[in-house]
Amino acid sequence: MPKVDDLVLFAQVIELGSFSKAAEVNELTNSVVSKRIARLERELGATLIYRTTRRLSLSKAGQVLYQQAQVIAQTSREAFDSVIDFNQSLQGHIKISVPTISGELVLAEAIAEFCELHPDISVDMSLDNRFVDPVNEGYDLVIRTGHLEDSNLVARHILESRWVICAAPKYISCHGMPMQPEDLLKHNCLIYSYQESGARDWLFTRNDTVYPLRVNGSFSTDNAAALRKAALAGHGLAYVPRCLVYPDLQAGTLVEVLPYQVGKVLGIYAVYPYSRQPPRRTKMLIEHIRSRYLDIKHYFNEVDHD
Structure with missing residues (x-):
């Protein structure tokens, strides 16, 4: 029966990508790590790791074992860490x-x-x-x-953090209140360029489906505070996290637009x-x-x- 320590070591070799790194972490020599992995392969009767001078790769048997070894390694770490945590001072x-x-x-x-x-x-x-x-x-x-x-x-x-579209009352009074997402195509949309999705692709919901609408505008920035100031000054519509403008919405210095149709959360x-x-x-x-x-x-x- 393979030793649990060898299974944990096998998982570490794969996670770290080399025998030498696993040896360093465990304060062992490279030869000891190699011998223990060889012992594991011998006891299981299967090659687990293909070794070249540049990289390690898993055999099919190694892939199956690695999935289980990961669980064993993580459970072992959590068991030890829970005891350490119990005695650990808050410092x-x-x-x-x-x-x-x-x-x-x-x-x-x-x-x-x-x-x-x-x-x-x-x-x-x-x-x-x-x-x-x-x-x-x-x-x-x-x-x-x-x-x-x-x-x-x-x-x-x-x-969850919901996004909103908002504008200053004076902008709405000059340019009108958008009643549906497509109305935004006629408006100056202030662009927050620091987003993980397309900055000009604003998200909306229709029939429980989220879809993008590409908007245009004369001003873009990667700074949310600058975008808020531009909106407060009445220069256009801003699409931002609600938390950024919550006090402005409560004070009425910004007005929320299409609140039930914006789809970014x-x-x-x-x-x-x-x-x-x-x-x-x-x-x-x-x-x-x-x-x-x-x-x-x-x-x-x-x-x-x-």
């Missing part, structure tokens, strides 16, 4: 990346509050709309808005690497951040009713 450093809008709206204050509650924890918060690579760039936690497809990351859903997630069980301090920060988002969830995802 240390957390490096986090957050989007600019949420960072300025809620996260700066929320994270500073967390640090005050836990004085032995320090947090380095970077505001960046770019989706950073948590593993290669050394982030313990990333807060991101959007669709996440990377299977190497764990994404904990926090809430994105999830906000707390993201960390799949292979790295977050320490207790990071788990607690996630919970703190989530509670602060939920305190102002009405900024993000409610449709105003007149």
Whole structure:
């Protein structure tokens, strides 16, 4: 019967892409790692890994075993981490990346509050709309808005963020209120160029189906705050996350347009690497951040009713 340690080591060799990296992580020699993988192959009676000077590739038997070995390795890590977490004091450093809008709206204050509650924890918060690579760039936690497809990351859903189209009352009074999406083709649409989808393709719903409408306008920017100021000044219609303009909508300095037809809703997630069980301090920060988002969830995802 193969040893569980050998299965975990096999999974690490594949995840890290080389015998030498697995040896380094486990403080073993390359020859010991090779011998243990050879022993695993011998006990199973099958070749698992094809080795060349440049890369490793899995045999069919190796592919089947790797799927199960991943589960075993992850379960082992979580078991050990849970004990470490139990005895772990709340101290240390957390490096986090957050989007600019949420960072300025809620996260700066929320994270500073967390640090005050836990004085032995320090947090380095970077505001960046770019989706950073948590593993290669050394982030313990990333807060991101959007669709996440990377299977190497764990994404904990926090809430939904709805987008709105809005304009200043004086713009509406001069150019009229759009009554259907196609009316936007006659309007100056202010373009937020920092989007994961086409900046000029605004999303709408019709019969429970989301479809894009390509709009045009004289002004575009990758800065959401600049876009908001242009809309407040009456220069056109802006398509932005609702949380950015919530106070303006409440004050009446901006008016929501086509509220029941805009179709862009994105999830906000707390993201960390799949292979790295977050320490207790990071788990607690996630919970703190989530509670602060939920305190102002009405900024993000409610449709105003007149």
